[in-house]
Amino acid sequence: MARHIVVGVDGSVPATAAVEWAAADAQRRGLGLRIVHVCEQWGYGDGATKYCAGALAAAADRARGLTRDVEVTTELLPGHVIDTLIGESASADSVVLGSRGLGGFAGLVVGSVGLGVAGHAAGAVVIVRGPSVVQYGRVVVGDDGSDESEAAVQYAVEQARARGVPLQVVFAWQMPIAPPLAAGYSKILEGAREHEIRMAAERVVPWREKNPDVEIIGKQVVGHPAEVLIQAGGTADLVVVGSRGLGGFASAVLGSVSHAVLHHLKYPVAVVRAPHGSGETTS
Template sequence: MVRPIVVGVDGSTPAHAAVEWAAADARRRRLPLRIVHVCEQWQDNVNGMKYCAGMLQAAADRARATGDDLEVNTEFLDGNVVERLVGQSVSSQSVVLGSRGLGGFAGLVIGSVSLAVAGRAEGPVVVVRAATTVPVHSLIVVGDDGSGAAREAMLYAIEQARARSARVLAVYAWRQPVLSAYGRDYADLFTDSFGEECRAARERVDAWRNEFAGVEITGRQVNEHPVAALADASAAADLVVVGSRGRGGFTSAALGSVSHGLLHHAVCPVAVVRPRSGRAETTGQ
């Protein structure tokens, strides 16, 4: 069975951008597109179903307008928005969402639904902001810290790169702790540790390059906070991919600090990748 790309819509401007991104991704990867809307409870004097039907049809028209060679279907869902979208992730290639819905505060960069789904869904969740005219960079940036979740992120980044004929840049970032006068004796130890981590990161890139010879893969190792390093790289990327939690994360946390921060600060769309059921997640980004 071919897994579709699922995009959740609510009529908001970021949702329009998500539909366009999902339609382009589905076409590149030759996958069907499923557009879903979770209907909320309306008051008796409001014809909510009529509004939802019109909004869902408009989203389907927007997707079909991007090209004739795209299989598009739509689906109404009811119940809790987050629960239903997480449920959709089980049988989909990925879930695509706008950064904020109609119910969010206008000043927020990322909404609660997008954060919750990114932290709980199986597989990739792509969060897209409002549509803007941007150049195509032919570059996918992926965060790499050597964790199991980072490996899942790399595999998705390579899938995207193949579909786009793009390059992959694996970024390893580590910020040295600020040391007080009492801790300066440890400075050399931290420097040595960073050097070892960088060597390990370069070896991982070499291994990926050997395994996927058809994709151009390069690495970058920086002494910088991972959120800042990845956000900076996002300015010249078409997509940034991270695991859901990194090596430094708490195992009980649904979404790690790096992925959470990147959703707020990245310039381009962000894919947060969680392992699917039955695939062990060591520690993720």
Template sequence: MAGPIVVGVDGSEASRAAIEWAAADARRRRLPLKVVHVCEQWPRGIDGRKYCLGTLEAGADSARAVSGDVEVSTELLEGNVVEALIAQSASAESLVLGSRGLGGFAGLVLGSVGMAVAGHAAGPAVIVRAPAVALHNQIVVGDDGSECAREAMAYAIEQARARHARLLVIYAWQAPIVSAYAPDYGLLLEDAFREESRTAQERVSRWRQEHPDIEITDHQVAEHPVPALSKASTTADLVVVGSRGLGGFASAVLGSVSHGVLHRAACPVAVVRPRGEES
């Protein structure tokens, strides 16, 4: 989608990291950047709008300092924070947020706003915890063959191309629940993993053929996807996951894997929902 990258700001430390990430992404991908702040209702007698405008302009100034010649616009929003940000995602190329805002508990790695928006955003939602301290030149994407995973792969390819980075595709296979007393239990699992890995490798092979300008590697592992992707995040600049995988409930807007990765990843996480999917 050709809309702007939208970043939500609230003056928190995580919000400043989100501004830095969004501005750099807009510069790399030659997209406009829109800085928004949701001004909630303030107590009587307090000029909340003045504070909100100050927060918005401070965020925009920070974005301009990072983004160079990128077109930066601002919009002050009102109402419920989650609803306002989700509405912005409908016309945004992606929505970028800090992992935890000013209203969160210090011990949490992901606030309620970030979690809610990641599950309901109309397109990619990027959650940023802290400023980058090292550059790895690698994007990691989780793949399970689902529609959400295909959308995640498309976004990961865009990111890898813009960054001139490698792309690592991880397929994490979970063994089905089978009685250990079943005949040939170990052989059955080995055969199943081998077949699933072959299918995953074939998907990656097609992506390599379609995108020869990107260095794409793949890794298949018999492990739960959350620890597999979390470990890979320690040497990645971004982890990309679909909002729901093949194992999720149809009514769930945010699957257990994306939920787990958001809480455990060591780098920014992009959660991608297919556009047009009902929330």
């Protein structure tokens, strides 16, 4: 199959929402759709295998009923769910998952599979919490100048183009805590703020020049990046974030901002990793 979207299913309600989202995305962007069920319980008898096969067939029927001229393929896979889906991501445009599956704790907004795949997969991982009942007509992406955010903006541009909606590129500068009695520190902070906001605005310009068919709006504000993105994403059809940004710990596979956005937004969130070979960034 050429460029394709992978969607993981397990028979849960969020997984069905993920199939619906992935089918619409495949239709808009002219991609194939590969539906997989990682059946970890194959060793527990025919009943588990029949359930897995039935869930996979139901998902395929749903996808085919929502699309036209989209190549839909399915495969029942053995193995560990997270590891297998990460492996699938290597040859996929993106991986789409429901926010929670059949296992784990009902109180969790995003399950361990979604977090595990989003933190390690190649490319984009889209987490879908439920059916999209409202269309706001815009895509929002976070930018902090890192390789991860550059990859996120590229994915967001493609999404906005396919949907025919504006793209808002959001940069948030967080005010550092001023040390007590630091003479002239406020002027230093003001200069740093002006510099970072100017640089963020300048980063938007090449994206506009390279993509004249997409309306790209830059938004530079002072505030915590997670809070700013969550607020902006409350009226967006899709929020796109890099898996890790410039601050935090290099060992973290999923940064604090992307983690917070995943847990607080009820609309689809795409977490994007920079391609292999890009410069390493910290979280």
